[in-house]
Amino acid sequence: MKELTKQQTKVLACVEVYLNQTGFPPTRAEICKELGFKSPNAAEMHLRALEKKGYINIKSGSSRGISIIKSQQEYEQSGLQIPVIGLVAAGSPTLAEENIEKRIPCDPEMFADQFDYFLKVKGLSMIDAGIHEDDLVAIKKTTDVKNGDLVVVRLENEVTLKYFKKKDHLLELIPANKDFSTIEIDLREQEAFVEGKSVGLIRTH
Amino acid sequence: MKELTKQQTKVLACVEVYLNQTGFPPTRAEICKELGFKSPNAAEMHLRALEKKGYINIKSGSSRGISIIKSQQEYEQSGLQIPVIGLVAAGSPTLAEENIEKRIPCDPEMFADQFDYFLKVKGLSMIDAGIHEDDLVAIKKTTDVKNGDLVVVRLENEVTLKYFKKKDHLLELIPANKDFSTIEIDLREQEAFVEGKSVGLIRTH
DNA sequence: TCATATACTGTAAAAATATACAGTATAAAT
């Protein structure tokens, strides 16, 4: 899709807002009033450009004959966008803006359990569980995990996605790949923070 | 809500259909054309009645200034719910109500490509591609598939999810599990219908 | 039988609207 100029973006947004508020598209004059133009031709020209670039359709001869093909704000408005966070070597997989690779429009209730973000899988340690590199694992932020859950754990200088098993002071983080070995942690010696657990997975083919 | 007369119901439906098809409301004349009236006043009167009864709002002096307050159809647009269809042994994985196991709230644009439904995977034939039993594969209805795509194909008495490979008259449907064998079809002898292709996958943990 | 509501036709005019044409100004690209 072609890029829009600053003013074209404004006009497109104006049309969308008007449409949302009134239920029908604005006239040239109304766009002018909204954006401070003094000539209906200003709006006309921007609309023509938007049509040429494929964002809207204009029915010639019809009043308010504007229909939106590709919305700019579509994503921001169409409900929730779940952030995707890369599994970085160290540090919490926080929701800070700098860690968010992108956002995906979807419903946080699409799985049985609600979730907060997607974690992008790196490496092959869970391949035998059918979790591939670059799969997105839906993570629910919680510390309430049981043995056997697939959890995100932050160690001293590492964040990892593994199966959880805890007995007394021994925490085991078990991979699903025979080429990788279980991480064993004595909780009296080393800290381990459970960041959350997986409630689902999505993959883009 | 007040009852509508037969003609008022027609006019309201006409406005809704026009709005869905074009993105903006119809003029009086367009309603007349659609419903066979010969005077714009016929439409006008019905619109006034609809406004009085609280079904629509008319912005006086504005062309196409009709907005719908209360739809008759009560479209079930409570956020999009994507249907989940079981991979049944025979017959098309149609969207007929009886085939829908459940619906999942999510955005059909969450993957790179739009999709139409989820197919619930049965069996282990794609396990080496990390596609497990009961995974939900997002299917886009299309016949435009390329070699290597993961496709839903309907054969004579079977619907299957496999990798697609076609050369001349030979269609190969390739599993991702060494314990399963490739289905080979001579298209001159047997029909095969491509129902769609996978654009993503989700799994509930 | 008479009023009332529904359901229109037909016409016309005022107002809203799209849209063409002729310009101006500015910044970036060639």
Add this chain to the structure above:
DNA sequence: ATTTATACTGTATATTTTTACAGTATATGA
């Protein structure tokens, strides 16, 4: 230095559209 793209103003006009007014016809209830 000149072209090109963006971004407008200002005016004018043909067309679209709303909307009022004057009728006709039919069924229903009082």
